[in-house]
Amino acid sequence: MGIVARQGIKYSIISYLSFLLGTFSTIFIYPTNTQFLGQLRFIQPAAELIYPFVVFGLSFANIRFHQKFKAQNQQIDFLEFSVKFIFCNFIFILLIYLILAYTIPLIRDTNYWKMRYYIMPTVLILALTQLFARYISNFKRVAITGIFENFFPKLGSLITFIFCVYLGISHKISLYIFILFFAFGLIGIIYYFFHLNKDKKSGTLSILKDKEFKSELFYFCLFAVLGNLGNQLALKIDNIMIAELIDYKQNGVYSILISIVGFLSVPLLGVFAISGPIIVEKLETHKWEELREFYQKISRFLFLFGTILLSCIFSGMDYLFHLMKNGQDLINAKSVVYILGFATLFDLATGFNSQIINYSKYYRFNIYAMLLLAVLTIISNWIFIVHFHLGIEGVSLATAISLTIFNIVKVIFNYKKFGIQPFTKIFIPILLTGVVSVLIAYTVPDFTNNLCNLILKPSIVLCIFFISNFGFKFIPLQQIFKTNFKNFLTGK
Template identity: 40%
Template sequence: MSVVARQGFKYSLIGYTATLIGMFSIFIFTNDLFFYGTLRYIMSAAEMLVPFVVLGISYSNVKFFGKTHDDDKHQNMLSLSLALVFFNFIVFLLIFFLIPTFFPDFTKMKIWENKKYILPLVLTLSLCAILNKYISNYKRIVVSNIFDNLLPKLANLGSFCLFFYFQFSEQIALAFFFGMFALMLSGYIYYTNKLEKISFDFSRDYFKKDDFYKEFAAYSFFGFLGTFGNHMAINNYMIGEFIGEEEIAIYSILLALISLISIPQLGLFNISAPIIRKNLADGDMLELDRFHKKTSLTIYFLGAVLFGCIMVGFPYLTHFMPNKGDMLRMYEPVIWIWGSAVLMDLATGFNGNIISLSKYYRFNIIVMLLLAGLTIGLNWYFIHYTDLSLIGIALSTAISVTTYNLIKVIFNYFMFKVSPFSIEMIFVSIICTLAITVAIVLPVFENNFINLVYKPAVVLLLIFIGNHFTKIFPIEQYINRNFIKSILKFK
C-alpha cells in the first residue's frame, strides 16, 4: 500500500470517527446548553482572532517550502515563522488591552470577560496553524487531522462531561478544555520533530538576500486576507456575544446536523485539483466545463438526498434528546434555510478552485472579503433590528454564501466559459422536493423511532424511483460488488 493510499485511508477513518463522535455528542450537549454554548463561544472567539496573530504566515510555509528546502533553509523559515507569531501575539495583546481606553464599553463584552481563556487559546492555535501547514509539506495529513478534527471534539466532550456528569467546577472543566489544545500543540511539536529534527535558526540573512522577505510578506498578506471568509466563526462569535450562550449551542448542534449534507464533497476538491490545473494549462475549457458540470451534479444529487432525509427525520430525532429537544425544534427553520444554502454551495461545485488555480487567484480574496463584510453586516442587522434571532443568522449566512457563490459562477462563466449548472439539476430538485413533500404528509405513528426510520426511507425510495426513470445519477455504478471491492484496494 502506497504512502498516499495509507494516508488517505487513515484520513477518512479519522474524519468519520470525528463525525460519529460529533453526532453522538449532540445527545449529551443538550443536557446543558448554556455551558456547551460557553465552550463554543470561547472556541469561536479564539478562531476569529487567530488570523490577526498568524497574519497568513502559515500559508507561506507551504508556498516557499520547496525553495527553502532546496537551499536547506526550511528550518530557518519555520524558526522565524514561530518567532513572528510570538511577536505578533505580543503586539496583539497590547492592542487588545488598549481598546478599553478608547472604547470603555469593551470591558462589558463577553470577549473581555472570558479573556483569560480566549487569549492563551489564541496563541496556542496560532502556533498550531504554523506547524500544521509546515507538516503538510511532508505529505502527512493523518496526524494533523487527529489534532484538528478529533481533539477539539474530545475537548468539548470531555470538558462537558467533567462539568455536567462529574460535577467539577466550571473552571476545572475549562482548564481541561484548554489542556486538550495544549496537548495538541505538544503533539504538533513532537510530530514535527519526529519527521525531521527541529533545528532552530533565527538568522535573517537568507530572507534579506534578494529581498526574499518582501515576497514572503506579500504572500502572507494575501493569505491573511483570505482567512476572513470563516463565516462560521463569525456567526458563532456574534451569536454568543449579542444573543446568548444557549443560542450558540443550539446553532452549533443544528450546524453539526447540516454538515452531513456536505459529506459528498469531502476530498473531491483535492482530487479534482490536478484535472482543473491541466485543463487550465491546456486551455481546454470544453473539457473543464464538462468535468465541472459532472462533479457538481454528483455532489448536488447526493447532498440533496441527505438533505431530504435530515429534513423529514429531524422532528422525530429530537424526541430522543433531553427535554425532547424542544428548543431545537423551535429553531427548525434554521435547518431548512441553512441546508438550502449548503445545497446551493454544492451545486456550484469547485468554482473557487478554478479561480484559485488560475491567474485570477486574487479575485477569490476580494470575494472572500465581500463574504465576510456581508455576513457581519447582515448579522448585525438581524440581531439588532429584528426579533428573528437564530433564524435571522441563518438568513444572513444563506444570503452571504449564495451571493458569494453566484459571483464566482458569473466570473467563471465570463472568464472561462464554464458553468456548474445543468438541466439535470432541475430534475433532481423536483424529484427531491416531491419526495420530501410526500414523506411529510404521510401519516405519523405514535412511536417516534418508527417515524425516524420510515420517513427518511420513503424519501430514499421515491428518489430512487424518480432517478430510475430519469437516469440522472448512475446509482447502479456504485451499488454493486465490483465498486465495493475497488474502494477496498490501495494500489
C-alpha cells in the same frame, strides 16, 4: 478522482465519526444545559477571528509556494520560519489587545474580554494547527489530520460538558480542559508531520533574499490573512453576535442546529484540503481543461453527497428533536436548518471556487469579495437581530443571503477569467432525486416510536439514491473503490 476521492472519503469517514460523537452529545448530553453549551460554543469562533492575524497567511503560503521552496530544498526551513513567526506575532498581537482593552473601557464589558483566558491560548493553538495541517496536505494526506482537527475538539467539548454539568467541576477548570484537547490535537498533528516528512533542512532561506519573490510572498500573505479573516467573519460571526446581542442559551440552541447543518460540509473539508496542491499545479501549468474537468468532478461529488445528507436531515430531524431533552426549543427554531441547509448545499455545489481564485494571480479579488461578504453578514445580522428582533432565525437568514451572493459572484468571476464553472447536467437529476426521496419519506406512515421513524425515513432516502445511481450514474463507485482494501486505507 483517484487519491482525492480516497483521501476525501477517508477524511469524511473520520469527520462523520466525529459527527456521530457530536450527534450523541447533541441528543443526550448538551440539551440539559444550553447556557454552558453557549459558552463552549463561543470560545472557538472567538479565537478563529483572531488567529488569521497570528498566522498571517503563512499556512497558505506553505502550499502556494511549496514547489518553489522545494526546488531549492528550503521547504522545511520556511516551515520553521513560519513557526517562529507565529510565536512572535502572537505575543505582539496579545500585547496590542491588552493595551486596547485597558485604553478603551468598552472592550472590557464584552464577553470577548471576560473569556480572554480561554480564547487567547486557543488562538495560538489553532494558528499552529492550521500551519501544520495545511503543510501536511502537500503530502496529499488529510485523513489523519481530520482526527486531530475535528474529533479531538468534539471529544473535548463532550468531556468538558460532562465534567462541568454532571460532575460539578468548576466552570474555570472545565473550560481549561476544553482548551487542553485543542493542544492534544496540535501535538498529534506535529507527530504525524514528523512521521510523514523525509525532507531535511538546508540551513538557509536564501530564496527570501530575492526581493521580487519576498515582495510576492508578503503580498500573498497579506491578502491571505485578509481573506481568512473575512472568511471567519462571514462564516463564524454567528455565535459571537448571538452571545453578545442575545444570550448564551440561544447561542447553545443555535449551535445544536448549526451542528446538524454542519454535517453537510464534512466532505467539503477533506476534499478541499487534498485538492489545494492539485489546483496549484493545474494553474501553474495552465492546464485549463484539466482544471475544468477536476472542478466539475469535485462539485458533482460534493453536491451529490450534500443533497443526500440534506434529504436525510429533512426527512428525520423532527423525530430527532422529539428524542432530545428540551427538544421543543429546537423544533421552534428548526427553520434555521431549512435556511442554512439550502445555502450550504449551494455552497457545496459551487465546489472549490474560492481555492481557484486564492491560488491564482487573481487572489486579491477573493479577499475583497470576502471582506465585502463579512461586512454584509455583520450588518444584516445586526439588522435582523436588533431592529427586526428575528432572533437566531434572523441570524441564519442573514448568513444564508450573504453566503449565496458570495458564491454567485465567485462562480461568475471564475467563468469570466478561466472559462470554467462547476455545474453540469447531472445536477438536475440529483436535485430531483433529493426532492422525490424526501416526499416519499414523508408519505410513508409513521411508527409510534420516534427512534424507528428516525431510522426509517433517512433509510428510505438512502435507498432511493442508491437505486437512482444505477440509472443516472451520479458517481462512478467502481472507479473510486478500484483498489484493494489495504491500498484504499493507505491511499497508495
